Amino acid sequence: MKVRIKLFATLREKYGKKELAVDAEDFRDVFYKASEVLGKEFLKEVFQNRELKEFRDDRIITINGRNIKDIKDEIRIKEGDVIAVFPPVAGG
């Protein structure tokens, strides 16, 4: 499925891209496919441990604007979904 992944703040600066389109099999695969373009290091931006199983707690990762921490069920992707990754940000 073709989905878009968007990067913000320091991640945008570090990887020199605002967004990219990837063809992924499932939600986790989105980030693996993105790392093929952005480099393996990108996986460490998203996953917290060496086994790359858990998502990093300090990242804000959303699918169609919903934070994945607020989604109770298994996350499924569909054609045209927009995934966004933010480093910790705040303001007021």
Place this chain on the structure above:
Amino acid sequence: MKGYTGKTLFVNLSDGTVKTRPTDMEIARKYLGGKGYAVRLLYDYLIDYEKKGIAARDINPLGEENVLIFATGPATGIVGFPESGRYHVMALRSPLTGSIASANSGGRWGPFLKFAGFDAIIIEGKSEEPVYLEVLDGTAEIRCAKDIWGKNVFETEKILKKRAGRRCSVACIGPAGENQVLFACIMNDEHRAAGRTGVGAIMGSKKLKAIVVGGDSRPEVAKPDEFEEVSKEAINKIRNNPVTGEGLPKYGTAILVNIINNAGILPYKNWQTGYNDKADEISGETLAEKYLTKNRACWGCQIGCGRVTAVKEGCFQILYSEGPEYESIWALGNTTGVMQLDAIIKANHLCDELGLDTISMGSTIAAAMELREKGYIPDEVLEGLDLRFGNATVLVELIWRTAYKAGFGRYLALGSKRLAEIFGAPDLSMSVKGLELPAYDPRGAKGIGLTYATANRGGCHVTGYTISPEILGLPEKIDPLTIEGKAKWVKAFQDFTCVVNSAVNCLFTTFALGAEDYAALLSPVTGWDMSAEDLMKIGERIYNLERVIISKYGFDGKDDSLPKRLLTEPMPEGAARGHVVELEKMKEEYYKLRGWVNGVPTEEKLKELEIP
């Protein structure tokens, strides 16, 4: 008495007297300082007025009887107390809302007031002629301001600093305050604003152009060794925190534009929707890439979220400006549909120069644009202005006209509530208690809806910033689209924010520091042994006393509401699509937690909090 200067200045502009009285340490113990101290003094003024036969409801916000207070707290101006460069302004009544007036500003004016030897300045009465107050090295003098009346904020500061002849800081009003635009603000240190609730109009009504402060005195700390240790620890927490140590210094508050838009709650075109596919054009990332020249921190700040910007060419050229921060970008840009950062920077600069609150200014223009779009404003009133969403030139022009109440500007100068009422569509004002809402649509973050509805000063986010847990995941992530448990969060945030505004230091510290950290810092400063629970109780006391005051003006549960659009029109798109705010359910739970009936504290609650 450590942490405080121990002196409070009472200035009566009607009879021209200036008196120094001891800061009341019994009140300070119970209300800390800053906002809390001011709220307590304002309550006493109300009781005195009642004894004299003047009912609270009859107080004219722009009349002689309104009382204006500038207050610092035990944290302000203490070297090593994180982000302690702020001060709080309060007045009995806001001309915009009729509720209590409250605003907070950074820069260095707050610390400089303490260096001048005072914890707070209380302004009573009204001058016949324009005056300014000079408070230098423990003495205060009311001086003639005829020659600077009419000057803008930047000119005023420059002249008064030169006249003072020493290092000082100036808080002043611009033409908007002089002309009593209902949302005029008080500016200090050029681009810092005590922005909300029209405190600048109150200064204007008193013919008080400015207050100059400076001095060589320094507040002392009760237990220096202990304080040094906890101060280092707190500052390390701030420096090592990814938000306060990296995100805010690098991008400023405007970093929020994209994340709030991504969550579908960045109000667009007067809140007709919460998503704008062009928002990135006015984001913090774009600001940093195209217009940022450097950061500018407030006094004693390790974060440095302030932006210095320049628009080098074009019709919106401005070679030095500061900001815009997130709220101003949103209000002057996203909600007016103006997606040009250069125009937003110019508009923001003008608001600072003329002394206008950017949130209320932008939101009032956006309301006018929707009123026009829907046919409520006739052509003849507009005198040729093309009042369409997205018109950058009109945005800038209307700021001038508002400050000078010229042409259509005389309607805008009244704020969005009165504007929408005059033109027959009151529901198009996106305000609570008459105060224009800030940049988060609560249909997609329900907790902030409850904050807006129950904020004592009116539609406000910084009295209980639940966007932090709902969207940013700090200190923990909670679902923005549910209402369960939100009342508890809102109450806790409102109480804690009262502590911060009474300490007085910057709210942004709370991304890294909690109530325990505040207790650890404030105890050695004051010499009082305070726990986190003690501080939260102080915060609750302040919030409740403020509520008692506004209830005397006639505010109650009916006023703890939201614009109809947010309660009945489902969000049309984005992550919050289909959602409205289920306010009444949250309010019921909130009132129960607060110990309020119909939005007013019960006798039992007041007794429990030792409120007179």
